[in-house]
Amino acid sequence: MNRLVLLCVSGEAATSPAGDLRPHLPALPVKETGWLRPVSLTVLKLGNVLHGSATHPGEAHELKFRDPPLCITFLYYLCGVKIQNQMGKINCIGILTSGGDAPGMNAAIRAVTRAGIASGLKVKGIYRGYEGLINNEIKDFTTENVSNIIQRGGTILKTARSKEFMTPEGRKKAYDNMVEQGIDALIVIGGNGSLAGARIFAEEFDVPCIGLPGTIDNDLNGTDSTIGYDTTLNTIVECADKIRDTATSHERIFFIEVMGRDAGFLAQNSAIASGAEAAIIPEDSTNADQLEQFISRGIRKSKSSSMVIVSESPKCGAMYYADRVKNEYPEFDVRVSILGHLQRGGSPSASDRILASRLGVGAINALQEGQRNVMIGIRNDEVVYVPFCNAIKSDKPIKKELINVLGILSI
Ligand code: F6P
Numbered sequence: 001m002n003r004l005v006l007l008c009v010s011g012e013a014a015t016s017p018a019g020d021l022r023p024h025l026p027a028l029p030v031k032e033t034g035w036l037r038p039v040s041l042t043v044l045k046l047g048n049v050l051h052g053s054a055t056h057p058g059e060a061h062e063l064k065f066r067d068p069p070l071c072i073t074f075l076y077y078l079c080g081v082k083i084q085n086q087m088g089k090i091n092c093i094g095i096l097t098s099g100g101d102a103p104g105m106n107a108a109i110r111a112v113t114r115a116g117i118a119s120g121l122k123v124k125g126i127y128r129g130y131e132g133l134i135n136n137e138i139k140d141f142t143t144e145n146v147s148n149i150i151q152r153g154g155t156i157l158k159t160a161r162s163k164e165f166m167t168p169e170g171r172k173k174a175y176d177n178m179v180e181q182g183i184d185a186l187i188v189i190g191g192n193g194s195l196a197g198a199r200i201f202a203e204e205f206d207v208p209c210i211g212l213p214g215t216i217d218n219d220l221n222g223t224d225s226t227i228g229y230d231t232t233l234n235t236i237v238e239c240a241d242k243i244r245d246t247a248t249s250h251e252r253i254f255f256i257e258v259m260g261r262d263a264g265f266l267a268q269n270s271a272i273a274s275g276a277e278a279a280i281i282p283e284d285s286t287n288a289d290q291l292e293q294f295i296s297r298g299i300r301k302s303k304s305s306s307m308v309i310v311s312e313s314p315k316c317g318a319m320y321y322a323d324r325v326k327n328e329y330p331e332f333d334v335r336v337s338i339l340g341h342l343q344r345g346g347s348p349s350a351s352d353r354i355l356a357s358r359l360g361v362g363a364i365n366a367l368q369e370g371q372r373n374v375m376i377g378i379r380n381d382e383v384v385y386v387p388f389c390n391a392i393k394s395d396k397p398i399k400k401e402l403i404n405v406l407g408i409l410s411i
Contacts, residue, residue: 089184090184090367090368091121091122091182091184092122092181092182092183092184093112093121093122093123093124093183093184093186093367094124094181094183094185094186094187095123095124095126095189096125096126096127096129096132096133096157096186096188096189097109097155097159097214098159098160098161098162098189098190098194098197099190099191099215100159100161100191101154101159101228101344102216102232103153103154103228103231103345103346103348103349103352104214104227104228104231104349104352104355104356105154105157105189105228105356106149106150106152106154106155106348106356107149107150107348107352107356107357107360108189108212108214108227108356108359108360109146109155109156109157109189110149110150110357111359111363113125113143113145113146114143114146115360115364115365117143119364121364122182123141123142124139124140124181124183125139125145125156125157127158128157128159129159129161129165129190130162130165130194130197131160132160133165133177133178134164134165134170136180138183150357151347151348151353152347153344153346153348165197168204171200171201171204171205174201175204175205175207178207184208185207185209185210186201186207186210187210187211187363188209188210188212189211189214190212191226192217192392192394194211195211195220195388195391195392196388198211198373199392202388203373209372209373209388210363210367210372210373210375210376211375212227212359212360212375213227213359213375213376213377214226215228215229216228216231216259216260216266216343217229217259217260217263217266218260218266218396219261219265220375220377221386221391221393222379222384222386222390222391223377223384223386223391224379225351227348227355227356228348228352229265229266230349230355231348231351232259232343233266233269233270233273235342235343235346236256236258236339236343237273237274239256239337239339239342240256240270240274240307241274244275244305244307247306247307247335248305250333251305251333252305252333253306253307253333253335254305254307254336255308255318255319255321255325255336255337256307256309256318256336256337256339257310257311257312257319257338258309258310258311258312258339258343259312259339259340260282260311261312262394263398264282264283264311264398265398266311266343267280267281267309267311268281268309268398268402268403268406269402270309271308271309271406272402274309275307275410276307276406276410277294277306277307278306278308278309278410279406280309280310280311280316280321281398284403291324291325294308295325318337318338319336319338322334359376359377359378362376365383373387373388374391375387375388377391
């Protein structure tokens with residue numbers, strides 16, 4: 001018997017207790033379909049035919065409909081229009097890197113290219129992120145194109161933050177080029193904004209997209225670490241160790257500003273690893289109190305220097321805190337060091353290379369399993385598929401335990 005199974009990859013699979021599709025299925029031109037991409041959003045747009053209910057990625061569901069006749073209409077729509085698209089074999093993939101570069105992006109490009117070729121796929125490199133898709137800067141990739149790059153920082157594909165891709169017109173151009181180039185699926189390596197772009201694009205044009213978390217900020221949900229985070233953490237610690245020498249020699253307080261956009265992972269963990277006296281992070285809404293606490297605890301007599309790692313912020317960056325201390329406690333000799341873009345470059349650490357390699361192979365596996373619109377992550381050492389909508393929620397928590405560890409060890 002024919003059977004239609006909805007594989008929930010978006011976390012938005014639709015089910016309803018009323019109306020069962022099964023009696024109607026034999027009449028439908030649907031073969032054993034196996035894995036089908038999530039249809040719930042389309043369904044909901046079609047007139048709330050189904051209930052939307054969150055489920056876990058990777059679960060298979062029989063579709064149950066509130067209104068079987070409506071449902072049949074929908075299914076014919078699916079069979080006639082969508083299924084060919086979705087079930088059509090993927091022969092060619094396009095890879096792009098987007099947003100801020102991150103060490104390990106090259107390792108990811110290499111892994112996706114080689115795993116794709118090993119699976120019989122044609123691979124195309126798209127230059128300058130979505131901008132290159134809009135401007136048709138696309139080149140066939142062979143295994144040689146990705147030789148000797150695993151150790152290199154930056155991205156051989158270049159990257160951009162495309163304003164045009166934020167417009168429907170820009171995305172339409174990108175889609176037209178994809179079709180013209182024969183690209184059936186897109187692998188996007190980037191951070192929050194890049195995966196948000198992939199999500200919209202995938203929904204608008206029904207294009208299979210797989211994301212890889214590529215950002216130094218580590219602010220994507222569903223993965224323990226993002227590509228580039230570990231390398232940047234090590235870079236910051238190396239800098240902080242050097243700054244400590246000067247801080248100690250001159251008996252100064254240093255405010256060191258690090259990147260992270262709206263996330264404090266880099267600041268918090270580099271503070272622990274460099275033995276800093278405090279970290280000021282956006283996740284802790286009591287930033288001002290943190291500074292007060294640090295000051296009122298006083299610099300221990302035996303301590304000849306202090307370092308405070310501050311997460312970047314347009315209003316309350318390292319300069320802000322340094323000025324406050326200078327004004328309120330003129331007895332302290334205060335300096336600021338903003339590490340800036342030296343945090344993003346450099347050869348990726350072994351951890352980032354391994355992470356990127358695993359995620360790249362995972363992306364090809366996911367595509368072949370019929371996954372769509374998911375970010376590949378690693379959680380508890382297992383490759384996981386995280387629906388875009390979950391990955392890009394900007395609420396990845398920083399463990400309270402890390403804050404406690406720093407507090408205890410900096411006495
Ligand atoms: O997202 C990565 C990141 O390095 C952030 O930490 C930082 O806020 C931002 O990019 C800087 O971007 P740009 O290189 O465009 O100035």
